[in-house]
Amino acid sequence: MAPAGTTESPLRVAIVGSGPAGFYTAEHLLKQEDVAIEVDMFDRLPTPFGLVRAGVAPDHPKIKSVIRVYEKTAAREGFRFFGNVEVRPSPSGGRPDTGSRKPNQLTFDDLREHYHAVICAYGSATDRSLGIDGEDLPGSHAATEFVAWYNAHPDFADREFDLATPRVVVIGNGNVAADVARMLALTRSELEETDTADHAIDALAESGVEEIVVLGRRGPAQAAFTNPEVRELGEMVDADIVIDQAEVELDDLSREFVDSGDAGPTNTRNVEIFAGFAEREPEGKRRRIVLRFLASPVEIRGAGKVESIVIGRNELQRDEIGAVRAVDTGDREEIETGLVLRSIGYKGEGIEGLPFDERAGVIPNERGRVTDPDTGEQMLGAYAVGWIKRGPSGVIGTNKKDALETVSALLEDVAEGRVFEPRGDATADAAEKMVAEKAPDAVTFKGWQAIDEAEVGRGEPLGRPRVKFSKVEEMLEAAKAGAKT
């Protein structure tokens, strides 16, 4: 038999996940000229593009235009998409409840039947926890849930958030926290220009929220926000930005961090922007975004639901390896709130049949090659890319370089004959037959294009980019209707 990678026997690759990492990987693979490669991409949702569709804030439409690049990849010969097909997670995974929805499932072992390589690009779907009392009270939610809810992710469409509360507390100083704070402060007319889920537009526009408090456990010089995201918080149509002067005064450690240049341009500029905010007088807008630093949540309180949060005041110290850490001073403050959104980072989960590093929330790997954590040996034909490879950090573009690293490792393996031999027939037809048997509702890329067209069509009369479906059944119906035309 011809070796895998030739025109007679193309290298068959399954990519699990259709976010940026999955698409950049497919692009790097399909543009190879010396190796014949076919790619089948699977996603648990009928819709592709991962967090570009279900994470990126709806008021940032330009960022979503990266989808045009992914569409070009999808149009390449040798590419197929099977949406609404989940690769079965590990039982211990911690994936949010999908309610009555039972996605079609394949296992990693099923993929081993028909593919020379399986590349995991399935991102980080769950959240990190704070580990404090009251974290699980109703009214305390992970930002992952809130973000997925306003973006019409079907597993989260029926979540409810107490938006009648006058004060929301957002925990974390990363760009997701900034997104969440902004979304809570947008006006109806701003929301109505976006593809925010219909159910969220009304809830957010009519909310009783007057104050959004954003808590950073370290100081202004250590915040993880990037500059444009901070600036935007000061440019809201109907929300004032509020920072107390005392909050932006740097302690000695942070002053040295900034003055020595160790802070880098982003953190240094952030400090300047925060200082500018602190000098502003509130204009009496409908809502206020209040930034607090050196403040950690220590307990969430309430009888049956969130009523308040206890904040511990921190000071900064260097630890034994020189990192700047927040250390509890013991000072406490309790503030009333009915809604706490914990935005302290996403977390990955394992899939059945592959090793998983529970602590780091990633698939153990070396340059994308999945490795056995006990022996360090490569697991032939298994690769990882994107957030599930390196953890939940980095912007969309970061995944392009990351995908190149994984693809280079795979191509090196192919060149050196380290190719997994599928247990069954390694052909596109055999794989399609398996999908038809095990995942009869799978959505092809043509099916997705029909969903896309229907959503855009719903948006047109309203002057909106699209009106998203938030139920899988609606998506499947649109995909089927499109297939008939």
Ligand code: FAD
């Ligand atoms: P993802 O984008 O998460 O894609 C993973 C895909 O795998 C999803 O489609 C998922 O449905 C699928 N999947 C999961 N489990 C399975 C399974 N078991 N079987 C099959 N499929 C599965 N970056 C920017 O540059 N600009 C921004 O404005 C920006 N905004 C962001 C907003 C939020 C809220 C978040 C969380 C991140 C944002 N980022 C932004 C970062 C960017 O989205 C990530 O870098 C990128 O999406 C990571 O890509 P990925 O492909 O690894 O994962």
Ligand code: NAP
């Ligand atoms: P992130 O950037 O890693 O920020 C996480 C934040 O949570 C940090 O401020 C961190 O503080 C804080 N935190 C962690 N543990 C905590 C705890 N126990 N108590 C209190 N605070 C805690 O993560 P993210 O915001 O989820 O963003 C993920 C990635 O997506 C980032 O790379 C981000 O840039 C990207 N993204 C980009 C955009 C954009 O470009 N517009 C939008 C959204 C997301 P410490 O620093 O002290 O650990």
